[in-house]
Amino acid sequence: MIERLNVRWLGRVSYDEADALARSLHSRSGNYLLLLEHPHTYTLGRRGDDKNVLVEPESVGAVLRSVDRGGDVTYHGPGQLVIYPIIDLPIWRGGLVDSVAYVRQLEQVVVDSLASIGFDAYTDPEYPGVWIGGAKVCAVGVKVEGRRTRHGVAINVDTDLSMFDHIVPCGITDRGVTSLSKVLSDLDGPAGATSGSTESTKSLMEIVAEAFVSSFTQEFDVYEVDDQSVAWREPLVLQSDERRRSIEEQSAEAGVPVRLVSRLQAASVEVPVADPTFRRPEWMRVKADLGAEYRGLKRLVRELDLHTVCESAGCPNIY
Numbered sequence: 282m283i284e285r286l287n288v289r290w291l292g293r294v295s296y297d298e299a300d301a302l303a304r305s306l307h308s309r310s311g312n313y314l315l316l317l318e319h320p321h322t323y324t325l326g327r328r329g330d331d332k333n334v335l336v337e338p339e340s341v342g343a344v345l346r347s348v349d350r351g352g353d354v355t356y357h358g359p360g361q362l363v364i365y366p367i368i369d370l371p372i373w374r375g376g377l378v379d380s381v382a383y384v385r386q387l388e389q390v391v392v393d394s395l396a397s398i399g400f401d402a403y404t405d406p407e408y409p410g411v412w413i414g415g416a417k418v419c420a421v422g423v424k425v426e427g428r429r430t431r432h433g434v435a436i437n438v439d440t441d442l443s444m445f446d447h448i449v450p451c452g453i454t455d456r457g458v459t460s461l462s463k464v465l466s467d468l469d470g471p472a473g474a475t476s477g478s479t480e481s482t483k484s485l486m487e488i489v490a491e492a493f494v495s496s497f498t499q500e501f502d503v504y505e506v507d508d509q510s511v512a513w514r515e516p517l518v519l520q521s522d523e524r525r526r527s528i529e530e531q532s533a534e535a536g537v538p539v540r541l542v543s544r545l546q547a548a549s550v551e552v553p554v555a556d557p558t559f560r561r562p563e564w565m566r567v568k569a570d571l572g573a574e575y576r577g578l579k580r581l582v583r584e585l586d587l588h589t590v591c592e593s594a595g596c597p598n599i600y
Contacts, residue, residue, distance in 0.1 A: 282502040283312050283368060288494055290510030291317040294585055296324065296346055296357065299365070306367045307429050313367040314497060316490050316510070319357035320344075323448060326352040326422055333449035341447055350422035350432040352409065353452035360439035360460070362489055368501070369428045380425040384409065387434055390500045391419045394492035395436075400461060408453060411436075416459035420451060436493070438462065438486050461485060 291299070294317050306313050321343035323334060329347075333354045338345040343358075357363055366387070370378040388404045391411045395402040395418075402413050411419035411434075419436045437460035445458045462485065483491075498506060581587075 282504060285505045285507060286312050286314055286368075286498065286501075286503045288314045288506055288508040288510060289316065290490060291315060291585065292587060293318045293320065293359065295320055296322045296344070298585055299363075300346075300348075303365050303367060303431055307426070307431050312369060313365075314494065315365040315367070316493070317363050317365075318359055318361060318486075319363060320359070321444060322346060322357045323354060324348045324350075324357065324422075325354045326350050329353040330452060333452050334447070335449070336447045338447075341444065343444070343447075348422075348432070350424045352420070352422035353450075354448045355420045355422070355435065355450055356440075356444050356448060357435055358440060358444055360437070360441065360462075360486070362436045362438050362486055362493070363433070364436075364493060365433040366430055366497070368430050370425065370430060372428065378425055378428055380423065383425065383430065384421055384423060386500055387421055387423070388419075390493065390496045391421075391434060391436060393500070394489065394496040395461075397492050397496065398488055400464065408451070408456070410451065412456075413459055413464055416457040417450065417453075418459050418461065418464075436461070436489060438489055461489065 291302075294302075296319050299315070299317060299319065303315065306315075321341070323338050323343055323345045325331070325334065325345065325347050327347075327349055328351065330353060334345060343356075370380075370383055373379050385404075388409070388411055392402045392404060395411070395413075400413060400418075402411050402418060404410075405412055408417075409421050410417050411421070419434055421434050422432050424431045437458065439462040440460045442458055442460055442463065450456075450458055465485075494506070494508075497503070
């Protein structure tokens with residue numbers, strides 16, 4: 282049983298930064314579930330074969346990292362939900378933990394979570410991971426030190442599958458890979474993702490993440506969940522140059538600060554940009570302390586690609 286599970290959705294974080302965070306949490310007490318995306322990254326496990334990396338990663342806009350998890354080479358990137366459980370496993374006979382049983386539990390969590398939103402996923406006794414229609418939709422690779430876990434699972438939600446063409450995924454030559462969005466393109470879609478309910482307003486990534494957390498808490502008998510995830514949203518860095526120019530042009534015409542308009546539009550707040558009288562009221566004009574502490578915090582937030590509640594709400598009181 283897990284007394285308390287700290288759940289965090291981190292957004293898009295580089296592999297190195299996420300690994301540093303995971304190692305830091307691993308060295309402490311407490312149980313964590315980190316959910317995130319990575320930029321284009323190939324990772325090679327401790328039993329991996331370099332020959333399964335077919336190109337220079339830099340030539341396809343990716344990086345390669347050798348890691349201490351099990352398994353061979355895999356891909357991480359935008360549109361893929363990566364989950365890193367950092368938890369204490371129960372002690373079995375002889376003071377040891379059953380890492381194989383832990384992997385099977387993670388696979389079952391993925392199967393159950395995908396089944397809950399309408400996907401027919403399954404495990405294969407011959408190969409690790411989770412599969413749909415003969416293709417891998419989720420890779421699993423873990424490391425257990427003492428009782429504590431690191432690494433985890435990667436679910437292809439809306440992943441650029443062409444990035445897998447540059448490797449031999451997991452060292453398996455006779456199986457392909459797929460994503461949930463690819464499966465949906467040939468089906469009517471899971472009820473949770475296509476119905477007229479509130480769920481239909483959520484992204485597929487968010488639906489899968491919520492389903493995973495729910496299944497994980499059941500499989501690992503979690504008593505209490507502390508979820509302090511950042512707001513679900515598209516990161517500002519994904520704005521096209523065309524949209525950014527449009528924002529700048531609208532702002533210039535209306536005399537409204539560019540950053541303010543961009544922030545409000547990113548938060549889906551309608552702004553009367555054609556109205557030249559649109560200004561922040563005087564009571565909102567508070568002098569900001571932009572000292573070293575502020576700059577350090579701002580740099581950390583940007584480096585980890587985090588988003589504050591104020592940004593998500595389009596607060597005009599941010600300087």
